[in-house]
Amino acid sequence: AQSVTQLGSHVSVSEGALVLLRCNYSSSVPPYLFWYVQYPNQGLQLLLKYTTGATLVKGINGFEAEFKKSETSFHLTKPSAHMSDAAEYFCAVSGWNNNDMRFGAGTRLTVKP
Amino acid sequence: NAGVTQTPKFRVLKTGQSMTLLCAQDMNHEYMYWYRQDPGMGLRLIHYSVGEGTTAKGEVPDGYNVSRLKKQNFLLGLESAAPSQTSVYFCASRLRSPNTGELFFGEGSRLTVL
Numbered sequence: 001a002q003s004v005t006q007l008g009s010h011v012s013v014s015e016g017a018l019v020l021l022r023c024n025y026s027s028s029v030p031p032y033l034f035w036y037v038q039y040p041n042q043g044l045q046l047l048l049k050y051t052t053g054a055t056l057v058k059g060i061n062g063f064e065a066e067f068k069k070s071e072t073s074f075h076l077t078k079p080s081a082h083m084s085d086a087a088e089y090f091c092a093v094s095g096w097n098n099n100d101m102r103f104g105a106g107t108r109l110t111v112k113p
Numbered sequence: 114n115a116g117v118t119q120t121p122k123f124r125v126l127k128t129g130q131s132m133t134l135l136c137a138q139d140m141n142h143e144y145m146y147w148y149r150q151d152p153g154m155g156l157r158l159i160h161y162s163v164g165e166g167t168t169a170k171g172e173v174p175d176g177y178n179v180s181r182l183k184k185q186n187f188l189l190g191l192e193s194a195a196p197s198q199t200s201v202y203f204c205a206s207r208l209r210s211p212n213t214g215e216l217f218f219g220e221g222s223r224l225t226v227l
Binding site: 006009032034041042043044045046049051090094095099100101102103104105106 | 117144146148153154155156157158161163169171172203205213214215216218219220221
């Protein structure tokens with residue numbers, strides 16, 4: 001079985017500040033890890049993903065995440081927050097031999113001017 | 114450029130009524146999924162399908178039924194709606210191969226059960 005835990009249901013940062021959203025996973029097989037973003041009244045869009053290879057992955061809109069096996073973590077970062085980054089972010093885990101994907105509870109990011 | 118389309122987008126039901134949510138995808142994806150989204154709980158998997166004519170249970174299947182008679186469509190049914198089924202429902206799909214796992218989502222269907 002696989003699961004993810006997102007630390008912090010709400011994160012607030014000032015515009016231009018570092019964004020750090022935390023995700024820890026549990027998986028009995030090598031994981032595939034994802035970050036999705038959801039804007040109000042919309043579906044989820046893929047930000048970035050890790051499957052194999054390089055552990056630092058870059059996504060859209062300047063976001064990146066690092067897979068750390070020893071820490072079972074996949075934290076999402078962005079050096080400088082923009083007002084348009086305000087949204088809800090979901091971490092998710094799957095695996096090469098799994099048919100489903102499991103999501104965390106989500107973190108709502110607020111960006112203050 | 115439709116992608117994943119869900120209908121209806123909004124629905125209000127009374128307790129005990131039945132309804133069906135339709136998901137259609139035009140990307141020739143083999144795998145399709147139904148999730149529900151509730152505040153503070155993220156997305157929870159209801160049922161999924163790995164191909165036409167096959168379905169499987171997810172984390173929270175009770176009170177729901179599904180059918181995949183055609184590859185492009187995945188139906189979610191509520192036989193006797195309950196207030197606990199008030200939620201936003203998302204359909205998603207992906208390719209079987211290569212299995213990079215990425216899901217493509219519809220825009221959601223908001224269901225209220227009174």
